[in-house]
Amino acid sequence: MATKKEEKQFEKERKAAIKARHKRMKEEGLEKYLTPEQIRYNRNKAIVGSVWPIFRFLILFGLCFVILYPLIYMISTAFRPNEQMNDPSVIWLPKSFTLDNIKQTWKVMKFEETILTTLRMNVIASILQVITCAITGYGFARFQFKFKGLLFAIVVMMIIVPPQIITIPLYMQFRFFFGSTSISLIDTGWAMYMPAMFANGLRAGLFIFIFRQFFRGLPKELEDAAYLDGCGPFKTFLVIMVPNARTAFLTVFLFSIVWYWNDFYVSSSFFNNTHTVSLMLKNLGAQLSVDLFNNQTPSARQLIVWLEAGCVLSITPLLVMYIFLQRYFIEGIERSGITGM
């Protein structure tokens, strides 16, 4: 075996040799060696090969700009004094930077309390959800039992049915938990934890699906070896499968965190006084007009700096996480192989 360095060296030499040969062939006249079709093919390939990277760069640059534009705009707006919003001479770079918007928005959103609540609920719910979805996915991937097809159809239905349909009955379920009028889960974290604990949290169907596909892709020999050594199925799952599924766990956990963080539909239905980041951001406009404008209704134009500051505050944690763990978002999905539907 050649080392990587040597392989690189070989590659270099090979390329040089091919180049030299091409040069020689050109000097002697290509017709001697190649058919006209081959010559045409090579020429076209060379032309495309030199023009395409430029096009590719232009396309990607333009589209990256489309994606990054709102973020750049957000940052540019959030850190400028409000007066400079209406200054026509300021487009991207404000004349002076200020942290006032951020500070005021921080206060209006009660940000320390909000972010702690959100983090606590998201992390607990996501961990529960990942564990239960993995167990369920494994059950669907490796065991044969009656009604498996029917049960899996229910999982697919969980993906397709919009949560809005079942929100009201679900509210009743939480309000009168197991038919009792005294236990109400509304406005407590349990409204999030309970479904997550039973593999029915946000987008649980999709996660079960991902886990099923992932476990099906792992070789069966792993488990057979464990069974032969006398492990029961649960122990096999814990000791053999879980360590092998690390990437899938991480990916699902990350997506789960992101979706819980961003969710405002479910949380706005079940929480009145529990503040999560996305709820606070959703209501930021109304809250601002109470706190900063003495109950007048300012136009969104006036509010924009604070709104954008709120955006900056609420996506910064996600962005930081994304920058550090970006690899796992992308690789995890690629490897977990939703490919074989």
Add this chain to the structure above:
Amino acid sequence: MSEFEKDLLEQEDEAKEALEEAEDAVTEQAEDAVREAEDEAAEAAEEAAEELVEAAEEAEELSVIPEETVQELAEIPDDEPESSSVRSGKAAKGARISYERKKRLYGYGFIALWFVGTVYFFLYPLIVSLVYSFHKTTVGTSGMELSDRGFDNYIRAFRRDPNYTKALVDTLSNTALKTPLILVFSIFIAVILNQKFRGRTFARAVFFLPVIIATGPVIDIITGNMSTSGTSGTAEQFSTLFEANLVDELLNFLGIYNISERLTEIINTLTSDIFNLVWNSGIQILLFLSALQGIPFSAKEAAQMEGATGWEYFWKITIPYISPQILTCLVYTVVDSFVDPGNQVMEIVLSKASNWEHGYMAAMAWAYFAIIGIALAIIVAIVNKFVYYEVE
């Protein structure tokens, strides 16, 4: 050594290398095939074993009475050794069955948690909302109070409500327009992102950014359709960024005056569409990228040997290989756009929820859901005919 001889030697070397590579590829493929065949065989064996076990169980059930009679008969002292051997055989068989049964029970064990949760948090509410849709609901102190309405809610939605049908048609046609656009665009981007170039990691990271941001309320502020305001959000600003002063001037310079307004309009819609397109296709790009990486290298090599152009390669190799993924993405895109709380039908449905007309809301949602289901079934049935599944 003459030039020609050198050439020959070089070519020989190259040929050897190519051969080696080909051999490697072949062995890899063969290994893969063997592994898959093994898997399949194992599965088949398992299934067969299960069938056997089931058959054995049935047989056992059937043979319970005769065996008992046999045992009764066997209590005659003469046949004692035989009966004991029967018993021991039966015991061994029983143990095996219980192991298989155990495994099946473990299967139920693994999904039990989910099943309980689904019945309580998904199926029951689903059925309740179906019941609501046939009733008029009022909120009482200890739950919903229902009074029977029959199909009245549904009739009201389709016949009397001026907004619902219109919103439904709009949403359906909007989805029908948007879905192919998103699919084509995300295949295109995925193919680009799958090539090797400098800064690829950065480009990928940027293109998946919408996945993180676009599901939250931040996107509402960015695109400016917050319910509280008629603000011009970024999407609009983005298109005004390109508002065609430049195009205008260019056309005026060329001496063309009349069409510029029309052109401006087109450019505006196009740019804001690009914004929505890019921001809505993060997951699809991710899925296609993973599919593209699943294309075996041998296929690419073969295509190159045959002298396929990029265009031919795309249509004859790429598209067939990722076609299962196209179906997945199609379903995902359609569902995503139907379920989006921002679309017109959802807005109407949700507004009814905040008006406490839950029965009516449930009827609208169920009608909508039924239409989605039928549409999806038709789409999947049609597209599935064109999907190429690799069978080895």
